[in-house]
Amino acid sequence: MSPQTRMARVRRVSRTHWSAPPLGTAELERAAQLYRAQRFHGAITLSGLVLLVFGLPLAQVYLPVVSTLRVAGIPASWLIPVLVPFPAMVLLAWRQLRRAERLERHR
Numbered sequence: 001m002s003p004q005t006r007m008a009r010v011r012r013v014s015r016t017h018w019s020a021p022p023l024g025t026a027e028l029e030r031a032a033q034l035y036r037a038q039r040f041h042g043a044i045t046l047s048g049l050v051l052l053v054f055g056l057p058l059a060q061v062y063l064p065v066v067s068t069l070r071v072a073g074i075p076a077s078w079l080i081p082v083l084v085p086f087p088a089m090v091l092l093a094w095r096q097l098r099r100a101e102r103l104e105r106h107r
Helices: 003-014 025-062 064-068 076-083 085-106
Strands: none
Touching (some): 025 064, 025 076, 064 076
């Protein structure tokens, strides 16, 4: 358990003033590098989400095949907005989590 978590738990019980433990120079630099790397990868994931949210409707408008295609008698243009975004968002979130964990392990 990290020192911050232990202090947060103790804080709830004791109601004393809590401050973050001071970081050494090396730890502070590592934390800054990790923050920058995770922010970069988070921006990539966010751009994937934006592409998903705005790209799906645009693909349906500009690809005439989608409007004519039927799956089990249901138009694909109805199924795509229901079945694609949420599993894709889960995959994006899972990928982002794995990247962040990998960065924390290796940096």
